[in-house]
Amino acid sequence: MSRVSAGAVIVISSHVVRGSVGNRAAVFALETLGHPVWALPTIVLPWHPGHGRSTRLTFNEADFDHAIDDLIAAPWLSEVRAVLSGYFGNAAQALSVARLVTALREKNPDLLYACDPVIGDAGGLYVPEATAEAIRDHLIPLASLATPNRYELAWLAGAPLEDNNAIMEAALALGPSRMLVTSAVPMMAGGIGNLYLSGRNALLAEHRSVEGAPNGLGDLLSAVFLSRLLSGMDEERALQLTTASVFEVLARAVKRGSNELTLAVDSASLSTPMAMVQLRHLVHPAQRKKK
Numbered sequence: 694m695s696r697v698s699a700g701a702v703i704v705i706s707s708h709v710v711r712g713s714v715g716n717r718a719a720v721f722a723l724e725t726l727g728h729p730v731w732a733l734p735t736i737v738l739p740w741h742p743g744h745g746r747s748t749r750l751t752f753n754e755a756d757f758d759h760a761i762d763d764l765i766a767a768p769w770l771s772e773v774r775a776v777l778s779g780y781f782g783n784a785a786q787a788l789s790v791a792r793l794v795t796a797l798r799e800k801n802p803d804l805l806y807a808c809d810p811v812i813g814d815a816g817g818l819y820v821p822e823a824t825a826e827a828i829r830d831h832l833i834p835l836a837s838l839a840t841p842n843r844y845e846l847a848w849l850a851g852a853p854l855e856d857n858n859a860i861m862e863a864a865l866a867l868g869p870s871r872m873l874v875t876s877a878v879p880m881m882a883g884g885i886g887n888l889y890l891s892g893r894n895a896l897l898a899e900h901r902s903v904e905g906a907p908n909g910l911g912d913l914l915s916a917v918f919l920s921r922l923l924s925g926m927d928e929e930r931a932l933q934l935t936t937a938s939v940f941e942v943l944a945r946a947v948k949r950g951s952n953e954l955t956l957a958v959d960s961a962s963l964s965t966p967m968a969m970v971q972l973r974h975l976v977h978p979a980q981r982k983k984k
């Protein structure tokens with residue numbers, strides 16, 4: 694497995710003391726796959742709130758924004774090739790990160806910005822509406838890649854998404870040139886899938902669904918997929934390998950009976966996954982319109 698060349702990734706998401714959600718998943722995955730990482734936490738908390746009482750340690754909005762100023766003025770800024778954002782503690786942080794991405798792009802027009810709009814799930818929004826709106830209005834327009842789950846995309850698009858054609862139309866309308874939609878509609882019975890849409894490809898990568906999945910799979914998926922793109926891998930292979938990694942990490946954690954992903958012992962699943970994934974080519978919305 695080739696190691697990735699120099700070029701740091703700035704990751705911006707939550708930090709948990711115990712567990713592997715937010716930055717804990719992204720930093721581990723990116724470093725394991727050979728990327729230097731700059732990690733900025735948006736909030737710090739003992740563990741994912743799904744496990745029970747978990748006090749949010751927060752940053753003052755102005756202080757967070759000043760830290761972004763420091764990053765923009767950093768003498769090492771030319772090291773940075775990509776930014777990945779995930780969970781935000783408030784709407785102001787999303788505006789600060791938009792400033793960071795814009796400043797980085799001015800210096801490096803090839804900067805990749807991956808936006809994982811961590812705003813909700815099947816149960817609806819779990820961040821304040823103002824935070825979700827700030828992500829939609831200020832970050833999605835800057836994204837080279839967005840990785841919403843199906844429910845997040847439905848909220849962003851303002852439309853229910855009942856099948857993969859509706860998902861593709863919404864993904865296309867949202868704007869980013871590459872969209873990776875998780876929890877897409879499976880074609881395989883008992884399956885779960887990731888739908889990838891770019892100018893070139895409309896793909897669905899599927900595997901079986903597993904009971905008792907720990908949190909952090911979306912965070913892991915966006916980091917691994919970003920790494921694969923940064924390594925220059927073609928999109929189809931990147932989707933296949935990333936989906937296989939996430940499924941394998943999940944299956945191993947569940948087999949151990951763990952309520953968190955067990956990344957430290959499953960790092961080989963990130964670099965060299967063995968799990969099989971079913972890859973299908975879908976009819977791209979642009980092709981459907983030509984017919």
Ligand SMILES: Nc1ncnc2c1ncn2[C@@H]1O[C@H](COP(=O)(O)OP(=O)(O)O)[C@@H](O)[C@H]1O
Pocket residue numbers: 813814841842843874875876877885886887901902903904905906909910911912914936939940943
């Ligand atoms: N219960 C599950 N069984 C198998 N794979 C899963 C399960 N939950 C998530 N995944 C995998 O992880 C991906 C991302 O998970 P998802 O829950 O959509 O992300 P998010 O954490 O952003 O909501 C899914 O598309 C799928 O590939």
Ligand SMILES: Cc1ncc(COP(=O)(O)O)c(C=O)c1O
Pocket residue numbers: 706707714715741742779780811814908909910911912
């Ligand atoms: C603090 C916090 N809450 C909620 C979530 C959402 O997690 P999930 O979608 O995996 O349940 C995350 C994910 O990063 C998080 O960091």
